[in-house]
Amino acid sequence: MLGQLSTDLQKRIEEGISILKQGGVVAFPTDTVYGLGACVDTQRAVERLYQIKQRPRSMALPLLLADTSRISEVAEPVSEVAWLLINNFLPGALTLVLPKSNSVPDIITAGGKTVAIRIPAHPVPVALVEGLGTPIVGTSANLSGKPSSLTADEVYSQFGDRVDLVINGGRCPSGKESTIVDVTGKIPVILRQGAISREDLKRVCEIIQTRP
Secondary structure: OHHHOOHHHHHHHHHHHHHHHOOOOEEEOOOOOOEEEEEOOOHHHHHHHHHHHOOOOOOOOOEEOOOHHHHHHHEOOOOHHHHHHHHHHOOOOEEEEEEEOOOOOHHHHOOOOEEEEEOOOOHHHHHHHHHHOOOEEEEEOOOOOOOOOOOHHHHHHHHHHHOOEEOOOOOOOOOOOOEEEEOOOOOOEEEEOOOOOHHHHHHHOOOOEEOO
């Protein structure tokens, strides 16, 4: 994965992995918008991420994975319709809400029974997850209620030095946040329309609802 990237970017990713292992918070580019990340297994890092983002603790945080083979480690059961969407849209700009496994800390899910997961189609977050060896808590790099950051400069303008590292990977290609689909029931429900359209989803899954 790192071989695809410039030497400077590789160094920043290696620095980011070290910071995440020590309980730090890192900002990085993805295929949608810039994200803020922390190690899923380090509670103080997750708590700090909530504080930095000014996100209410009642709002769950999504997880970023490196590949589809790791999904069953954080979610169970994974339904047939969920796998249909996974196999067609991940890696990519789709976030799926699934029943959480016992391995996912309650602080991530705000005490709920579901977990949101995504596999970005971008080498930087995938390299961070692979280097860390565990999922990353990955939420958009913006203060709650503010526009998502599409460049490293926009991350700095919102957070300043409150983030331990900002990995500058240029402007994010999509500019739209991921589409969120709840696949905990028999019929998928679109919770947030984003980079993947409802029409694209319907080509794969004919019956799909949109939350009112």
